[in-house]
Amino acid sequence: MSASPSVAARGAFLRGLYRRPALLLVVTTLIWGSNAVAARLAVGHVSPMMLTTARWGIACIALWFVARQQVAQQLPALRGRWMYLALMGVSGFTAFNALFYAAAHHTTAVNLSLIQGMIPVLVLLGGVMFFGLRVTALQMVGVVITLAGVAVVASRGSWAALAALDINLGDAWILLASLLYAGYTLGLRSRPAVPPLVFFSAVAGVAALASLPLLAAEVLSGRFFWPTPWGWAILVYIGLLPSFVSQILFIRAVEMIGPARASVFLNLNPVFGPALAVGVLGEPVGWYHAVALAMVLGGIWIAERLGTRRPV
Template sequence: MNTMKIYLILVVNMVFWGFNISFVKIIVDRVPPVTATSFRLFIAAVTVFLILGLTRRVRFPHKNEWGYMFGGSLTSIVSHHFFLSIGLTQTSAMNAGLILGMGPLITVLLSFVFFKKKPTLITALGFILGSAGVSLTVLFGSGKLQGINLGDFEVFLSIFVQAFGFILINKAAKTMDSVLLTAYMLLIASIFLFFVSLRMEPTGFTAFVKGFPSIWVIFFLSAVLSTGLGQMIYNYAIGQVGAATASIFLNLNTLFSVIGAALFLQEAIKAAHFIGFVLIVTGVIMGSGTLETFIRQQRKKKVQLPQSVKASNH
């Protein structure tokens, strides 16, 4: 598959990922959030396992992979989706989408902490800009100055624990197919959250069954397309164009989450949302290393061009 087709697939995938914030918001406003999340993750896991089965890529994890797999599942999936679903019951989808846009930047920050890397000036400035964007969104997201909403904090917590989980997943992915790893983690997370829901939402299953007819289309769009296939597509794209190039498209996720909130939930786009979006995207481009990579590539081209001219003259 050529590069342009990969880029097009990534753009479509970001549409579904961005819209998924609104999908989840609609779901948790109608049925118990933890119960709904456990079933959504289970459907996503089944979807990925079916595709892996058809391509004969399913295998049982090795002994040394279980620890990282459970750790990654409990952080990047269980805790992430738990705090996201709870947070969305108390904040807007637009605020949540912009806060989630800090994901790549937080991942880079944690890698500095765990792998003892020293941030560059551009990276540090990127983190400051991204943080300013989130702060602006949280404080002025309603169109006027307000205190920190608990839902906003829970959404931020969801992206923080997900970024932490990526560190563990990176360890497991060295010996295990990343798509297979995702399938197992989704399955583990769905089972874990189901038992959590039995404690937190004793009548959650009954309420979910009663409310399901009103959300079944959105539920399956979220579970199958956004959570299941979406993760597979992104992992495939990483293998084709590289993690650095694929991560650039995550900025579109933030944009489409804002558009989705306006389209599906009729949430108004305030000036704070627009300014916050610009600051967050700029911060991610600078803080994730994308800008520095682009600068290095341009310098390399400038060095190679005179050399190619000299070679042609000879």
């Protein structure tokens, strides 16, 4: 029996999507932007460390179905780099997500997305500090503008709050989380010579294991509670979409056009996140959010595009 027209149409759409890297990357960043919204929706329905543990547990189950043979073939190469993989999984996935989901209890999805948008310039600064990367004056201008935009968000547009370092706890945690993820990104320079899906599977496995002590601490502190039905739905969404599907799409896009061109699309994160926060959650947007968004995106554009152009 042939497939129904609707099933055939969906199959054709997915095959077409998988051949269009730009569309893959737009869908990827849209899913990543939705993570901030999901984090806010989870408040009161699932505890932060449960969310972190379940995210990577669900992702690992999905990866077992699609990558277990590749991982088994590459085990010798992975064993030789176990300390590196442990550091990457703990810092880039476990700690980042634990701080991210804890921050969602204290700040808005708009703030989560905008502050997270500074990761590209943190990576640039890290390259200068630790790898001797040479940057132009225009790139540094872009870095300063982006960081100033983040300061506008964190201070809620108040110079007095900034001068007094009166920063929301959630904003401080997402700042720390962004620093950790920037470090993870810089660490990718030294990743083992294995297929991207194998590397991601190994780091996700580390993240799932490393999150268990955090979950235990949450239980012992009395802050754990069983997810509500809505909480379970959020867990499944985060475990499958931001943690698994988006990574597969991103890996496929990088294979097609390379990491440099693909990384440009990551600048859509601070656009999609706030837009979804307003549209789905109805979060209010102040004038300082608009100013900060312009500064963050403008600074990234100056640093990544104008700053790297050579004079003719």
